[in-house]
Amino acid sequence: MIGKIKNKLKEVNNRNLEQKRSDELYAIGALFDTPDEIMDAAGKTTEAGYEEFDVNTPYPVHGMDQAMKLKNTMVGKTTFIFGFLGTTAALLMIGWMSGIDYQNIIGGKPFFAIPPAIPITFELTVLLGGLATAGLMLTLFNRLPWINNPLHDTNYIKQTASDKFGLVIYAKDKNFNIATVEGFLQSIGGKSIEKINFFEVREDRVRTPIFDFKFIALLAVVTVVTAVTAYGILRYVLFLPPFDFMWKQEKVLPQEKSTFFADGFSMRPPVEGTVSRGYIPYEYQGLPDSVVTLLANPLPINAEVLAKGKQRFNTYCSPCHGYYGEGDSRLRGQFPNPPSLHTDKVRQWADGNIYHVITNGQNVMSSYAKQISRDDRWAIVHYIRALQRALNAKDEDLN
Amino acid sequence: MSFDSTYTRELPLVPERSSFKEIDDVIFRPVEEAPTRKWFIAITISSLALMIGAVALANTFYFGIGTWGNNSTVGWGFGIVNFVFWIGIGHAGTLISAILYLFRQRWRTGIARFAEAMTIFAVITAGIFPVIHTGRPWLAAYLIPYPNQNSIWVNFNSPLLWDVFAVSTYFTISFVFWSVGLIPDIAAMRDRASGIKKRIYTVLSLGWRNSNRHWQHYERAYLILAGLSTPLVLSVHTIVSFDFAVAILPGWHTTIFPPYFVAGAIFSGFGMVATVLIILRKVYDMEHIITLDHLEKMCKILLATGSMVGYAYCMEFFMAWYSGYIFEQFVFINRAFGPYAWAYWTMFSCNVIFPQLFWFKKIRRNIPIMMLLVILVNVGMWFERFVIVVTSLHRDFLPSSWAMFYPTWTDLALLLGSFGFFFTCVLLFVKVLPSISLAELKAVTENAQPTHKHHH
Known part of the structure; x- marks a missing residue:
């Protein structure tokens, strides 16, 4: 049994995952050995007038954004906007919930005041700012996830993930010409020059996979499973032991039948002659x-x-x-x-x-x-x- | 202007000049190779502890928290002690990854990823305790302000609610920070892997391709996340201390609590990071990446924060005397000389006296003694929370309601289980993800940055 599973896993693990590539050229890449060389190469590429190019390095190389003439990143502004949104949302939420909708007297304090609202306001500012920074940095600024980019699975990308510094010029550049670009890359000292073609299933754009039928079906399934589970838990599971301890208690309720007392009532009558507090018996009760x-x-x-x-x-x-x-x-x-x-x-x-x-x-x-x-x-x-x-x-x- | 004059470097971060390939191999070795015997022994022990904790948890859920040692006088027992202890452990991770990053303490690189992972596991471990301490954990959703059929909202004036927001934000942001740091490393693993592993890493890396157009945004985002995490980490233990300080109980109602708690948190967190790193570098032969210099620096931080905590202990006594408030004075005399004096002096010696040995360089660079001291720090910091919670509660204003707190087997098994959970998570993390930040480490090796002879 275990042997079978092992074999199956081995088989899956050895399956060739490489996708077939088409004949159409996507880009030409070249590798460099040192950070100085790649800085130099990036500078020369911008000077040569190429715009659609990229530099791939295993870690961020300092000064590369100037060498590539990149514009300043807008990530900081995003953080500010979303952080500010978090502050506003927190104050509005606390103000409305405890100041207007559900006024509760707690130690005679005002329903809404700034000092006790500060901790949560701060936390929500950080939360929204942080989530937006990371999320938008990846999706909006870096256009990720993009797992089928043609650069993947090439010698070029594997080397640049480890110890080489790569420069790639895309075929969509207006000055692109195979022979010139190859010559240019050689002239600036590039090694292992590699032509990278599109995959056969061509996806050169970031296609939003959220509109895929499969993805929508997955969402639907997840929704249904979650809803059914939540409903089942709230409606049935929480009524099973031991969660029923609040309403299944070892006690008699006022109108219940009792098997313990001879008269069959669970409520007990007061002792003979009991008088309730403040009651004065009426001396002419029942008399003409x-x-x-x-x-x-x-x-x-x-x-x-x-x-x-x-x-x-x-x-x-x-x-x-x-x-x-x-x-x-x-x-x-x-x-x-x-x-x-x-x-x-x-x-x-x-x-x-x-x-x-x-x-x-x-x-x-x-x-x-x-x-x-x-x-x-x-x-x-x-x-x-x-x-x-x-x-x-x-x-x-x-x- | 050369790179080295901008960032003055005390000592080489990766001492023996390793090639990037070698760094890859060392860091990915635990992930790519089959687990060793040592790893299996370790995870057997930790998951055994976890199972014992699970039994205790089932016991708690079935019979309720009557199975704990809490009583009507000491309403906050191990549940809150363990919560504050584990939350504190988490703080070192963010301090190393965010605050030291902002201060350009580049020696943090080797240990940051690991410390961040510890933060996440510690916060998860911590989060379990207040939830089960409520007695009905399935009703925990009431802590969230959501529109419900009773049309009631949570109490925004309560420090316990601030705590919910603080801890959950802290967890989320730490997780985001950690995940963002992992993306390039997972991409590097993807490019070395094959088969199913490759598929998983492909999805997890989001198709990262080390592009410098991406690195530009990435680095800025990382810096901003560090900037956001820094006040966050300070706020979290501050708010945890509000749980105590906002109450009017003598022994809790003091303004020194927020800084005192934050210092204690960093102290205990560094103790835990050091404990685990000493073992990890040995097990995975990473002595040349997590060097003795790193550990020495951590010892210095332990010395500093331990002394801060010691100052807070003394200041509490001074304030009790200076306030002239007899109930406050009684609490502190009772702490040091009452029935829990043994806990107080364990705490005081482990946290204040023993770490003073770190003044000596010989001790800072001696692994066995260091190991002993950092374990004592962990013990001492657990007892600090025990002292704060139990000794403040057990003798209140009415002598007729004085009581002692005795932990039951469920309490002790839950404490053991929390360690089991934490270490199981740590071991699994070390096995499936790179426990050292590869991209960051490469960026700080010798000759990793251009000499800027062409560009100024």
């Missing part, structure tokens, strides 16, 4: 209202109490009794209409009796002791008294 004689309204009559009583009355009582206690229910017959609160019977009741009805309920009306606090019930009593007096106003009330 004739028994109620000793209850007096503890609240004073003033605007505040009446306003409270009005608010509570309108919320809890008015749906059946009507806003003025006239028994005009807004429930449109879903419940039988209650009697008016302006009958003689109710008017002659003591405050305690009204309070007792609210607390204890009467006929269809149920107890409101749970919904309305004790003081609010007394406030309602005051308000009902005010309503009663308003509908039976005497002349002196107008003063």
Whole structure:
């Protein structure tokens, strides 16, 4: 098994990768031995009026850009532009996210301030500047990747990658002529002069491979695989153990059935006789209202109490009794209409009796002791008294 | 004006005048030849350590970080200690490749590529720890400000978020810097290789053809990347120190932390680079490229940064006394004489006292003693982070909540695993990519640059 794989690998490794070349000439190259020679050669080539030429050296030779009369590189400006873009983007991002869109009070500090934004702004400046510098240096300025450039796989390029210094003149140069160029290269001391032809599959331009069907198909496959994986993980894998520990916990939930307690409830009732904080038991609970004689309204009559009583009355009582206690229910017959609160019977009741009805309920009306606090019930009593007096106003009330 | 008068050279960078072909052969030998026995032994050990770490990691993921020694008093245990330690290791790489490049310290050439690779592996190793320390690493994406269904954004006022940006930017830019440096060397390997290797190198080299029209942009970009990396490397450990300094805890809340952390980071990083280089040059017979002179210079930097760190240790005590703040004073007395005094004095002797031996030239040029000292530096710098994290936390304002931190086997296995991961990456890197920058090294050999007799 392993032997087979080894043989296969050997076979692949020994496969001849060299592409066939066409007859059309791409360039003529010559090799030089020392940095001084190549500097000299580059200078003479520019003097001779060649423009489409290049110098290939295993490392950057100092002063070569002057000898080749190259323009200053624009890489620095690129860095500045993209670095500045990073600064702006960071400040806008932080300003909008924490200053506008998601204002969070953290230690009473301003939502957006410059000092805490500095670290991230700096990092994003460097990040964008650095990525743009490297990326654009390779792609925009150097037109890479270009792996099928005709210079590849020639003796010329292999030598210049190691210890020789090469100068190449391209056939597209306007002064190009095979015999002259060969003669010229010899005259400036070039050795191993080599004619370099195009590959049979001619790609002398940097063709953007991103529009290749294969590349687009690869992108599509990568997209689909990534999306499906991400979806699968987020939708299924994270719901499997052990990632489900947040919602599969060893505990009983409020409405769950319990097998542990005899009554089958997981919620436990309070101990017999438990009284909630602030609750005072009502001594006439469940008794007829004739028994109620000793209850007096503890609240004073003033605007505040009446306003409270009005608010509570309108919320809890008015749906059946009507806003003025006239028994005009807004429930449109879903419940039988209650009697008016302006009958003689109710008017002659003591405050305690009204309070007792609210607390204890009467006929269809149920107890409101749970919904309305004790003081609010007394406030309602005051308000009902005010309503009663308003509908039976005497002349002196107008003063 | 000759080249040599512009760049004064103290000593030849590649002493025995080697031809470029010989340099190619030496540098590409580890990559092109079958791995040696030594390499296999080394990677067996490192991957064994890695596997032990992987078991501990699985244990952590399955049972949660309750398997660690952290408790409610010492909430930051080994997780943060290891994070800060490994991030610090990374700093030497950028210092060597970027800062020394800007200062025209051309002796850096032989070790820069390797140090950069170490930076990248160290930052990856470091990045693992805060992520697993969160307890739910699969939710790490919440650290990134992305529009989410809860319509909430990250807290931009938190040093922990600055840390996320700093460390990820640092990793990205270091990786870019390293990759850009690799392109010409991979192209040189491509032109020597055949078959599948050639295909891989062809793609990785992007079709680089050593053109001087390209070198022009390339060199400028390299210079700019060095310029960007320099403030970046200083910012990263500064921001890491903010994780501590912005808190109001005595022992952490000091303004000395950023420079102190940066100096410590460079110190520990150089310790690690020296440790690995001493072994590497021996294993791959690169003694004439990574020379004793290189190592001596690294020892000098260790001496300088070690003394800076020592100054910071003393200054912390002075400030605790001078502040008149009893809680601060207690923390420092507790550090030096409390239950973790052994950790404090290990740190102090390894980082401050022993490196002082580098004042002696004999010791700077003695490989076995140097090896011992740089390993002690690594130990000391790990303990520095332990002291900062654990001794500041374990006795807080309420004596009733005082507690000790005891690492569990999971903690120790994760620490071991981090070393295993780091060294496995280093060994694989040495095997598959040139660990010395070929193009840069050629450019600084004798007679590599024109004498400029024709052009001025």
